[in-house]
Amino acid sequence: MAGIGLSGVTKTYPGGVTAVDGLDLTVHDGEFFALLGPSGCGKTTLLRTIAGLEQASAGTVSIGDRDVTRLAPGQRDVAMVFQDYALFPHMTVLDNIAYPLRVKRIPRAARHDRAREVGAGLDLADLMARRPAELSGGQQQRVALARAVVAHPKAFLFDEPLSNLDARLRLSARTFLKRLQRDLGITTVFVTHDQAEALAMADRIAVMDAGRIRQVGTPREVFGRPATSFVAHFIGSTPMNLLDATVTGGRLTLAAGTLPCPADLPDDTRVTVGIRPEYLTYSKDPVEDALAGTVGIVEHLGSSSLVTLETDGAAPVGVVVEEGAEPEPGTRGWAVPRPGRVLLYRAGGGDLLA
């Protein structure tokens, strides 16, 4: 059982790209931790640095209470599942799963018993004699997981473990992976660029951008109060409305209307107002403290719809509307923020003010 600690970790590749930049992070023992960020932000590099496959250019990495910064990957007692699963094509499923035990020189019979046991737990019992090429993507993924489980490491490191599965399978694999992690209680860091995946699975999330961490928190915190406008924009299946505003006499003046200001700010402060479309209530009649616009596009999301209100010359405002209550395009509409759901960011991509 072990947590993971990173302090001042920097990784600069020989070409001069700094993929991870002076990063501090603590992953608690037994936690299911997501590293979330857009492609190229350094997630894989950070994970590989924890595994020891990349050597940190600066800073320290610890697993449990051991400083592993200078240790080889094999001595760190972690198991990594790669995006392509990295199954050995010439070995059977059984031998693939048993491989970590083979490296540890466990006798053949014992390691096969253990591999069968773990494989059965992951629904692989009937596939033990097959080669990886004879498996579906979901089965291959479970074999890779079983191999990691057999190793019984201090930590699991998963690099986009679900990204090679089709959309429907991905949803069931999420549940499956989360249950597996909870049952085993092994500290897990998993990398994803899919915010929905991170929100659904993780105990805590670190949102990364350009080699740095922008926010660490529970899914609720990261979704409800994004620490920067970058995080606000990145998290959420419908992007958050980020609207320019100025403070005048305790109110926010936007292109689409005025709202009460949730914080005490001096006049003429320029801010970015963040409101999730889910936290706006649509009204087809004029109301106080609302954003007004002309209904543009209506996108069906399933049990609700995303209505885009066009405002002259400024960014459009997205509102989520109940199924069946969608307005006609071209009509006027108003969007009222729910109390306590208006966030203010420093103008120009800045931090959360209130």
Next chain:
Amino acid sequence: MLFVAPALALIAAFLVFPALWTLYLGVLKYDLAGSNAAAPQFVGLGNYRDALTDPRFANSLLLTVAFVGLSAVLGQNVLGFLLAAVLRDAASWVRGVVNAVVLLAWILPGTVVVFLWQALLDRGGGTLNALLGTPGAAWTLDHPLATIVAFNIWRGTAFSMLLYSAALGAVPRSQLETARTYGAGPLRTLRDVVLPHIRGHVLTNTLLITLWTFNDFAPYMLTGGGPDHRSETLPVYVYRTSIEGGALGYGSAISLIMLIVNLAIALFYLRLLRRRSA
């Protein structure tokens, strides 16, 4: 049929005819000069019987096996693989330099290379003697087999290296790294991950360099087969008996034996290669 006719004609003229001609010469007592040159005698399998009972032929065959085994199967193969493996993770400029040097050895004309090696090994002012501080050491005379083995390794390693570089490039990095995170050392990774991936390349490479080395005539230019037949591999033996010794019929018989050995080697490797898919 019409379109392949020219190709067939060429193959007949340059491959089939010489082969049949060799077969024909093999059953004759046919010399370059003398009465047997004007009117070759039919001797049936006599040439073959002579060859198979000739201690000089046996010596030559053994030497060839040693030459092929040491310089190609072991030397070029292992060295080529090691170079490819080491260069895979080396800085790009190191890779460039080593590639250039090794390739140069391969593309230079044989005569030029032999000339360089003579300068290297020369008894009087040779570079090697100067380097080792062993003036007067006669490498080609004292160690003729070692000389041609070293020569052939030096000359042929580039091919194996290039082939293995390509093969290693196709081994997925994630599989190597998986083995590494589970604690597998380099040797275990080689055995469990790398070799299964490149087995076909190893067999193909070994087949090619075996055949090339088996039929390689360059040793003659370096040692002339001597001293005392100690570096007389089969191609050299054929040349010395048929061209220098004038016994064309006998030489043809040995050539045919070589051809059969080549075929046997090729079939053996192909069997191994086929077993892979089973």
